[in-house]
Amino acid sequence: MNREEKKLETKNRILEAAMCLFAEQGFESTTVAQITEAAGVAKGTFFNYFKTKEDVRGKLNKLVAIDEIVNLKDKPGPYAPRFLALVKTLGDAMAENHGMLLLSIQGMLANNQNMEESKEGFCLIMDNLIPVFEKGQQTGEFTTTIPATTMACIATQIYLGTMLNWVMGISKEGFGDQLLISFQVFFEGILKK
Amino acid sequence: MNREEKKLETKNRILEAAMCLFAEQGFESTTVAQITEAAGVAKGTFFNYFKTKEDVRGKLNKLVAIDEIVNLKDKPGPYAPRFLALVKTLGDAMAENHGMLLLSIQGMLANNQNMEESKEGFCLIMDNLIPVFEKGQQTGEFTTTIPATTMACIATQIYLGTMLNWVMGISKEGFGDQLLISFQVFFEGILKK
Amino acid sequence: MNREEKKLETKNRILEAAMCLFAEQGFESTTVAQITEAAGVAKGTFFNYFKTKEDVRGKLNKLVAIDEIVNLKDKPGPYAPRFLALVKTLGDAMAENHGMLLLSIQGMLANNQNMEESKEGFCLIMDNLIPVFEKGQQTGEFTTTIPATTMACIATQIYLGTMLNWVMGISKEGFGDQLLISFQVFFEGILKK
Amino acid sequence: MNREEKKLETKNRILEAAMCLFAEQGFESTTVAQITEAAGVAKGTFFNYFKTKEDVRGKLNKLVAIDEIVNLKDKPGPYAPRFLALVKTLGDAMAENHGMLLLSIQGMLANNQNMEESKEGFCLIMDNLIPVFEKGQQTGEFTTTIPATTMACIATQIYLGTMLNWVMGISKEGFGDQLLISFQVFFEGILKK
DNA sequence: AATGAATGAGATTTCATTCAT
DNA sequence: TATGAATGAAATCTCATTCAT
Numbered sequence: 001m002n003r004e005e006k007k008l009e010t011k012n013r014i015l016e017a018a019m020c021l022f023a024e025q026g027f028e029s030t031t032v033a034q035i036t037e038a039a040g041v042a043k044g045t046f047f048n049y050f051k052t053k054e055d056v057r058g059k060l061n062k063l064v065a066i067d068e069i070v071n072l073k074d075k076p077g078p079y080a081p082r083f084l085a086l087v088k089t090l091g092d093a094m095a096e097n098h099g100m101l102l103l104s105i106q107g108m109l110a111n112n113q114n115m116e117e118s119k120e121g122f123c124l125i126m127d128n129l130i131p132v133f134e135k136g137q138q139t140g141e142f143t144t145t146i147p148a149t150t151m152a153c154i155a156t157q158i159y160l161g162t163m164l165n166w167v168m169g170i171s172k173e174g175f176g177d178q179l180l181i182s183f184q185v186f187f188e189g190i191l192k193k
Numbered sequence: 194m195n196r197e198e199k200k201l202e203t204k205n206r207i208l209e210a211a212m213c214l215f216a217e218q219g220f221e222s223t224t225v226a227q228i229t230e231a232a233g234v235a236k237g238t239f240f241n242y243f244k245t246k247e248d249v250r251g252k253l254n255k256l257v258a259i260d261e262i263v264n265l266k267d268k269p270g271p272y273a274p275r276f277l278a279l280v281k282t283l284g285d286a287m288a289e290n291h292g293m294l295l296l297s298i299q300g301m302l303a304n305n306q307n308m309e310e311s312k313e314g315f316c317l318i319m320d321n322l323i324p325v326f327e328k329g330q331q332t333g334e335f336t337t338t339i340p341a342t343t344m345a346c347i348a349t350q351i352y353l354g355t356m357l358n359w360v361m362g363i364s365k366e367g368f369g370d371q372l373l374i375s376f377q378v379f380f381e382g383i384l385k386k
Numbered sequence: 387m388n389r390e391e392k393k394l395e396t397k398n399r400i401l402e403a404a405m406c407l408f409a410e411q412g413f414e415s416t417t418v419a420q421i422t423e424a425a426g427v428a429k430g431t432f433f434n435y436f437k438t439k440e441d442v443r444g445k446l447n448k449l450v451a452i453d454e455i456v457n458l459k460d461k462p463g464p465y466a467p468r469f470l471a472l473v474k475t476l477g478d479a480m481a482e483n484h485g486m487l488l489l490s491i492q493g494m495l496a497n498n499q500n501m502e503e504s505k506e507g508f509c510l511i512m513d514n515l516i517p518v519f520e521k522g523q524q525t526g527e528f529t530t531t532i533p534a535t536t537m538a539c540i541a542t543q544i545y546l547g548t549m550l551n552w553v554m555g556i557s558k559e560g561f562g563d564q565l566l567i568s569f570q571v572f573f574e575g576i577l578k579k
Numbered sequence: 580m581n582r583e584e585k586k587l588e589t590k591n592r593i594l595e596a597a598m599c600l601f602a603e604q605g606f607e608s609t610t611v612a613q614i615t616e617a618a619g620v621a622k623g624t625f626f627n628y629f630k631t632k633e634d635v636r637g638k639l640n641k642l643v644a645i646d647e648i649v650n651l652k653d654k655p656g657p658y659a660p661r662f663l664a665l666v667k668t669l670g671d672a673m674a675e676n677h678g679m680l681l682l683s684i685q686g687m688l689a690n691n692q693n694m695e696e697s698k699e700g701f702c703l704i705m706d707n708l709i710p711v712f713e714k715g716q717q718t719g720e721f722t723t724t725i726p727a728t729t730m731a732c733i734a735t736q737i738y739l740g741t742m743l744n745w746v747m748g749i750s751k752e753g754f755g756d757q758l759l760i761s762f763q764v765f766f767e768g769i770l771k772k
Numbered sequence: 773a774a775t776g777a778a779t780g781a782g783a784t785t786t787c788a789t790t791c792a793t
Numbered sequence: 794t795a796t797g798a799a800t801g802a803a804a805t806c807t808c809a810t811t812c813a814t
Binding site: 409410411412413414415488491492494495496497498501504505508509512532536537539540542543544545546547548550551553554555556557564567568570571572573574575576579 | 602603604605606607608681684685687688689690691694697698701702705725729730732733735736737738739740741743744746747748749750757760761763764765766767768769772
């Protein structure tokens with residue numbers, strides 16, 4: 001293993017250890033000493049790779065670009081099967097990193113600023129879902145008794161709830177499958193009868 | 194105002210200040226000094242009322258006995274309207290204390306042990322919902338294409354998701370109303386056609 | 387019981403409680419709250435009777451005026467029986483208050499200043515003992531192979547050692563008896579053969 | 580000076596400073612800040628070497644293994660000269676660390692538990708001295724008018740008294756010499772005439 | 773005279789970060 | 794580049810003392 005590879009490996013070991021500990025104990029309650037011990041390096045080494053402890057958290061929170069959902073509205077319907085396929089794929093991908101997901105939720109709620117930022121992220125998604133449901137209503141796919149805005153909102157909630165549920169280990173299904181079944185019921189509920 | 198009342202008032206001022214700050218900044222990042230300053234008392238006074246900083250968090254986390262949901266299974270169907278009425282009432286009650294709800298979620302995710310405890314709480318609720326959905330299936334209220342277990346799981350998710358959604362301020366509706374509409378779509382999705 | 391008596395009783399209860407606790411835990415580790423609780427009064431009451439916590443300690447340390455030893459040298463010999471009678475009486479008197487004696491030793495060693503003061507006290511006693519032993523040597527009561535100064539010094543030591551021994555509960559004898567037997571051996575050792 | 584040596588030196592500087600200050604002011608009245616300032620290190624450094632302030636006290640109280648006294652009874656008499664040689668050696672050795680000795684006495688008296696432990700230590704020594712004096716009585720070295728138990732008790736007292744005397748600076752002799760002369764008088768007092 | 777809530781200085785302890793080796 | 798001893802700001806918590814009731 002050459003020098004470059006060794007460096008990368010060290011960095012990853014630190015990242016991984018940090019993630020585990022943050023998930024277990026929370027960010028504030030985890031000390032740099034714990035991280036470096038878990039990673040099997042000296043305390044000083046931590047600061048060779050990251051400027052601050054906060055820095056590591058930042059590196060971990062790069063979450064889930066949901067570009068594809070944003071692009072959904074530009075595609076033709078029916079949307080239900082497309083959407084279901086999408087969340088299944090997305091869920092399966094995210095399931096690979098349970099700790100990261102937990103961290104991301106914790107981070108979201110950690111303080112007012114983070115919450116505000118996350119909220120904006122979800123509002124953006126909602127804004128991009130509204131035209132999807134509107135189009136679905138126009139093409140007769142979805143009922144018109146519920147406003148598209150409400151549908152988008154509920155969809156977001158289902159995503160959040162399933163995430164929380166899965167992260168906490170309440171359901172035993174995989175994250176993708178759990179999302180799938182939840183959204184199936186959801187679509188059943190809003191389909192035009 | 195007599196002495197006893199003054200004492201209670203002081204305690205409440207501290208509790209309130211603590212709740213606000215915990216909600217804003219998170220538990221770990223909030224210092225006792227900040228709390229007492231916000232409450233307008235001396236640092237020492239905090240420790241006249243609470244043994245430790247952790248103690249105050251405990252006092253805040255007494256949340257929401259959901260006995261009524263537990264008792265639902267012992268009542269006759271149809272369950273959908275009963276359940277909807279229940280979550281509306283529950284939601285409206287809980288909406289009175291936004292900060293407390295946020296704290297409770299943060300607390301749930303703060304560390305592995307808390308998460309485990311919360312998980313058990315939700316599993317208990319799920320276990321009590323399963324017979325409700327089973328009964329509903331037997332009486333022809335709900336579809337039989339989805340297992341009762343899954344329904345209970347999704348119901349829990351919807352609750353969690355709506356809570357998260359509302360706490361983060363994504364939806365503008367009241368908590369009770371938001372729960373109501375979400376569960377309406379859910380029941381629409383599982384009704385026997 | 388009239389007012390005056392009640393006041394005195396309260397003061398004594400505080401003093402007694404303080405003494406017990408100081409003896410058990412040491413002065414610094416005992417809190418005013420502990421004292422007042424043990425005395426069955428409110429914290430504020432303590433400061434109605436004593437200016438500071440230190441003040442109480444002072445009140446307790448008034449120990450054992452050893453005037454009589456000081457006066458011994460002005461009396462005629464033989465000194466051994468006189469001395470033995472004296473230490474027996476003294477010891478029996480002091481034995482009445484075990485806690486006080488412990489406190490007094492602790493106080494002696496608590497810091498450099500106290501130690502210096504106590505040292506001066508003991509030196510004073512030694513200075514007053516030296517002429518006694520000198521006289522005893524002149525009258526042929528004591529050996530002349532050991533300087534009177536040394537005798538005085540050893541006598542002081544025996545007193546200190548017996549006190550420590552008794553306070554710690556190593557010997558089961560009464561304090562007076564223990565002093566008596568120790569000094570008997572001592573005089574046996576310095577008698578003119 | 581290499582790293583390892585520097586570390587040791589730092590630890591010793593802290594220990595030494597702590598010992599001096601404890602001796603001067605007592606344990607409770609000495610702050611960690613004072614110790615570190617006296618040792619010329621930062622406050623945090625203290626806690627790199629000792630878990631708590633109490634920890635340091637413990638490190639200082641490792642006193643005086645008196646194994647040799649314990650073994651005395653297995654040797655043949657006459658015991659007086661053996662014993663005298665022993666206490667002289669012991670005293671000279673202990674004299675090297677005045678502060679430590681003071682600390683040890685303070686520690687003994689600091690609270691009930693310590694006192695109990697110390698008492699047991701001294702009782703052990705006494706128990707090991709009793710057979711020595713008994714043997715001495717059988718071989719005609721010591722008088723039989725005083726029980727061996729009493730002799731052992733008085734010997735312990737002489738040790739304690741001399742220690743206190745020397746620690747307080749009452750006598751000007753060295754500790755070993757002071758012990759020697761005191762025990763000479765003692766043996767003179769119990770020798771078979 | 774008695775109370776005990778309030779005070780705040782000051783104690784112990786933690787821990788992210790620096791830097792000489 | 795890796796190390797870990799040293800740092801010191803800042804946290805939690807204690808407790809003697811005050812004072813309005």
